[in-house]
Amino acid sequence: MSTGLIFGLTGLAVFIIGLCGALILVDPLRRLLALKLCSVGASFMLIVAAWNAPPATPDPVPHALVITGIVVMISATAVALALIRRLHTLEQEQND
């Protein structure tokens, strides 16, 4: 057992939980959060791949990729939330 293996399995579990949630749940807000879990799980896999047992230093390239991924994810989240808000107003107009 090493730190890398433990968190590798954690990342796998989180990714699959998020994927199942995104495919099974119907509520848009919850589905969006399931995708967020997916992205964090995938980031875990990349960071574990970069990890080396101390005292060796980790590989910085996957770290840079994950930072990029985090920023892309907040962009996607913001757009999805705007769509959710739009759906909400459209449904309200229909019900009025």
Place this chain on the structure above:
Amino acid sequence: MVDPLLVFDVALGLAIVMLAVSVLVVRDRFAMIVLVIVFGLMSALAWVRLAAPDVALAEAAIGTGLTGALLLATWQQVRADPERGPSLPRGVLAANVGLCALILAGLVAAFLATPLGTAGLGGAVADNLANSGVDHPVTAVLLNFRAYDTLMEVVVLLVAIITVWMIDRGIVQAPGPALGDIHRSFARLVLPVMMIIGAYLLWAGASAPGGAFQGGAVLAAVGVLLLMTRHYQPQPAHRPLARVVFVLGSASFATVALLVAAGDRVPFEYPADHAKPLILLIEGLVTLSIAATLAALFHGREPEAIRIEEKRS
């Protein structure tokens, strides 16, 4: 004797998985968002354990803090909607679960077949660090060795704010709850400090964990606080300036690349003696863009001429 840190790792890993499950099964949607925020912070802690402090900072500031603020702002508006229950046909449900199982099997096989602890590209980065203009490997990768990725990421942010402004156009939304006097004076107290922390994170990125994205996120939090305490209210007249700031990062990044390419070099192959000033120039402008864009994403609509009557609380 078991290493106590390994016990901690196992506990943290289990906590993260439990939080992920509870996010999807908890009934109350407000609790769901709070759990996602806790989940993000725990992930950041795990990444510190995996020797990835830059990523942990980015996850805590952007992936957890600002994402949480965005989620809560939207929840505030759609909270009246009843949540849609699972209404998938049984066959589709079974097919989806089967698909997930297949992907899981593939991932486990890939994970077990991958040798852990290989040097990867770490050696190549370490060998060329002296020519990159900065002393921190992650910043060197982001702003020099793989600068194309970072340029495209800034463009993605720009596309996001354009899209959100277009989607939200014409929506009349209730103004968010105005924070009271205590919050306003608190904001006056902490905002200068937050500005300094953001600028420091940007400056420190050249030699230590930190950089444009973490610094930009802290400055974006300053913007969010200004918006929430009504110290700053977006006016339609500010739109041109806002657009300029949104584009500033991508434009300066691309301009530097083109200028470097004009001097018989590959784009982003900075001349060695100008590398550090160029990287800091790009990072500074990108930080401004990121901060403005993230704060604008939190605000949602573009400022419009139609003023909504504010409820005086």
